[in-house]
Amino acid sequence: xxxxxxxxxxxxxxxxxxxxxxxxxxxxxxxxxxxxxxxxxxxxxxxxxxxxxxxxxxxxxxxxxxxxxxxxxxxxxxxxxxxxxxxxxxxxxxxxxxxxxxxxxxxxxxxxxxxxxxxxxxxxxxxxxxxxxxxxxxxxxxxxxxxxxxxxxxxxxx
Amino acid sequence: xxxxxxxxxxxxxxxxxxxxxxxxxxxxxxxxxxxxxxxxxxxxxxxxxxxxxxxxxxxxxxxxxxxxxxxxxxxxxxxxxxxxxxxxxxxxxxxxxxxxxxxxxxxxxxxxxxxxxxxxxxxxxxxxxxxxxxxxxxxxxxxxxxxxxxxxxxxxxxxxxxxxxxxxxxxxxxxxxxxxxxxxxxxxxxxxxxxxxxxxxxxxxxxxxxxxxxxxxxxxxxxxxxxxxxxxxxxxxxxxxxxxxxxxxxxxxxxxxxxxxxxxxxxxxxxxxxxxxxxxx
Numbered sequence: 001x002x003x004x005x006x007x008x009x010x011x012x013x014x015x016x017x018x019x020x021x022x023x024x025x026x027x028x029x030x031x032x033x034x035x036x037x038x039x040x041x042x043x044x045x046x047x048x049x050x051x052x053x054x055x056x057x058x059x060x061x062x063x064x065x066x067x068x069x070x071x072x073x074x075x076x077x078x079x080x081x082x083x084x085x086x087x088x089x090x091x092x093x094x095x096x097x098x099x100x101x102x103x104x105x106x107x108x109x110x111x112x113x114x115x116x117x118x119x120x121x122x123x124x125x126x127x128x129x130x131x132x133x134x135x136x137x138x139x140x141x142x143x144x145x146x147x148x149x150x151x152x153x154x155x156x157x158x
Numbered sequence: 159x160x161x162x163x164x165x166x167x168x169x170x171x172x173x174x175x176x177x178x179x180x181x182x183x184x185x186x187x188x189x190x191x192x193x194x195x196x197x198x199x200x201x202x203x204x205x206x207x208x209x210x211x212x213x214x215x216x217x218x219x220x221x222x223x224x225x226x227x228x229x230x231x232x233x234x235x236x237x238x239x240x241x242x243x244x245x246x247x248x249x250x251x252x253x254x255x256x257x258x259x260x261x262x263x264x265x266x267x268x269x270x271x272x273x274x275x276x277x278x279x280x281x282x283x284x285x286x287x288x289x290x291x292x293x294x295x296x297x298x299x300x301x302x303x304x305x306x307x308x309x310x311x312x313x314x315x316x317x318x319x320x321x322x323x324x325x326x327x328x329x330x331x332x333x334x335x336x337x338x339x340x341x342x343x344x345x346x347x348x349x350x351x352x353x354x355x356x357x358x359x360x361x362x363x364x365x366x367x368x369x370x371x372x373x374x375x376x377x378x379x380x381x382x383x384x385x386x387x388x389x390x391x392x393x394x395x396x397x398x399x400x401x402x403x404x405x406x407x408x409x410x411x412x413x414x415x416x417x418x419x420x421x422x423x424x425x426x427x428x429x430x431x432x433x434x435x436x437x438x439x
Contacts, residue, residue, distance in 0.1 A: 022211030073183030
């Protein structure tokens with residue numbers, strides 16, 4: 001893909017992530033649904049750190065807050081934190097193998113999810129911490145597909 | 159090396175700026191209503207995304223209805239006709255009981271029960287956040303929907319309307335952790351509060367003392383206290399009762415009557431009091 005088109009590619013992958021996030025699921029499954037928006041943003045930060053950074057991640061976080069009907073600002077911090085962590089390591093993270101990248105993403109998601117759960121506990125709301133292991137496992141399964149999709153949208157270097 | 163440190167400090171500065179803005183947003187949202195209009199406008203803007211996300215479900219429903227064999231449709235039709243006959247029979251008995259009830263209430267000089275009317279609505283969006291149990295329906299101010307209006311499915315109470323737009327509304331479900339409703343045990347009238355706990359299949363029953371007359375399998379209905387939900391609508395069934403030593407109250411799990419995460423067609427409840435309020439306005 002030409003480098004000029006990466007903006008369009010980002011939009012298309014985000015629309016896909018939004019559709020996957022909003023797709024209705026039964027109550028037994030919804031608690032394990034991976035955060036597709038967050039995974040997509042993380043994939044772009046890792047692949048294109050100069051174009052998709054913390055501010056962009058925060059904007060998508062605000063969109064997630066509106067879509068998920070959360071207090072505005074909650075996902076902004078979560079998305080920005082993930083983007084910050086990935087941007088710090090993005091220089092060498094792109095040279096990792098798929099398995100290593102998946103483990104790195106799982107580690108970041110776990111840390112951020114625990115931070116998010118502690119915020120919920122602080123507010124006295126259900127944290128959903130009991131669903132975290134399965135959710136992280138499913139996120140790890142979804143990651144290779146998202147990462148490959150984003151990788152295919154990078155400009156070719158001849 | 160200097161570049162690496164420069165980059166890290168720039169990233170940290172950006173992250174801290176974003177975090178500060180986010181914390182400010184959360185504080186403003188928690189303590190003032192200033193963000194509500196903007197949030198509502200943004201919600202309207204992202205509405206088409208919900209419609210797009212529902213396409214696979216609609217395709218699945220359409221294919222299921224189109225590919226159903228004729229014999230299955232005929233047997234369904236027969237079953238529904240039989241059910242309709244049974245319900246009509248029960249309804250005749252119900253109207254007789256309602257008339258008798260009204261006569262008795264008149265004898266006791268009690269106020270007459272209000273008649274509820276309903277409006278059928280369809281779910282067009284479900285909250286993707288597993289910890290926030292809300293759904294969007296296809297009726298809005300144009301249909302007379304109002305904040306606080308009760309929502310039912312064929313089995314029982316589902317929740318109440320919390321936001322109304324012109325063509326759609328948002329409802330908070332009874333399973334949301336921010337929701338509580340006054341209930342009573344159908345068998346003996348014991349009153350309590352059924353509270354959501356962010357689980358589509360469970361509610362908690364609060365403030366029931368260990369000496370209270372409550373059993374597993376007891377049916378719970380809305381008590382009508384608080385004035386928001388009308389009395390007598392099914393809420394759930396007592397699933398388990400645990401007495402924790404040293405605790406002042408029983409730990410009671412409720413299985414909601416409504417099919418909270420499965421119902422697609424719902425009923426908006428209006429009663430004569432709401433209509434009267436509308437007329438005054």
